[in-house]
Amino acid sequence: MQLSTHTTPSGFLLPSIHSAPPFFTQQPNPATQAIVAEQWSKLILSYARFRNMFTLRVEDAEIPGGEWDEVLRNERINRRLLPAHLASLIADMVSKNLASYDPPNQTRSVLLWWRQPDEWAEVLYQWADSTGQMNTILTFYEILDPPVPSALSGIPITVLRRAVSILTKSQRAQIISVSDGEGVRFLSRNGK
């Protein structure tokens, strides 16, 4: 059986394993299932990065025509990922720190870390540096929705908060809070 890669209408290149029917089924053998889970998490993260998406819900497996449709479904071989299987894949990703339940205390929706929090922190810091916003007080809204689109446009505030808190630990950022909101100030590393 010849498996081939497939380019989706949005331009994402699906790997050849996506055309293999067993890939969509939960495997009874734990070793096989581990490989399937690894391939799935790789696929999910790269698709999320490609589409700049951050959340994955179990119900995404049930909505035809949703934004995850291209990956969770393969009409050419008439297969789709069942919600139960997706839930177990999500649990696997959470245990590997590739995703985290967001909001916490539920298992239906996750935030995908296709960039690890410290990588986001680096991206954030680079952005502040390259746009000359060191030592300037910025609001979170201003970072998420800047006048000039950046790599950070539209990231969830949870991601931003994690990144900022990592930067505050290395004293590269400082959180300023007032009565009706919070702001952040980025500090140059060699500053006083």
Add this chain to the structure above:
Amino acid sequence: MGGNQSVPKVTAQDRAILDLKLQRDKVKQYQKKIQAVLDREYEIAKRQLAEGHKDRAVSTLRKRKYQESILHKTDAQLENLETLVSTIEFSLIQVSVMHGLKQGNEVLKQIHKELNIENVEKLLEETAEAREYQREIDEMLANTLTVEDEEAVQAELAALQGEQLGAGQKKTPVVFPPVPKTEPVASKPVVMEPRAEDQAASPERERVPVAA
């Protein structure tokens, strides 16, 4: 965090700026909301017109007009806020420029304090004195030598110079022609007695007139 020395303190000024920016963000968000409502109302009016409810379409459009006027007002407010924010940021830069100038001035002053004219004069005087002193020592040393010593020194100098010259060009021994053993007879008239001279002169001497 507050106890960290590497993190600057949050001043009241910082808070004020943040407050201002938060206000600005709120206005922006409000504008977004109104824009969404405007778009929606336009759709509604269109549908009502299509369904034949002209009155309702007019009233919807009136509402929409009102929202639009609010949007314009918020635009003006947003502009005010943004101007204020950028003015504050610019002023902060001006303050830091002032601070830089002040520090530079202070440093310059300090350097000048160390470099005052009196010190320079004193230093130059001292240098001159030291030079004079050195010259005196030289003289004194020269005077302590006796005449013989001085001669020996001069001889040594000459020898050194000679050596240097010798090193410069290879000395070839100067060969002088042998001293004539006979008395020169040039005073005698040559034309008168050529033979006598021929016999008397050395072979060397003989050749000279022939060559001439």
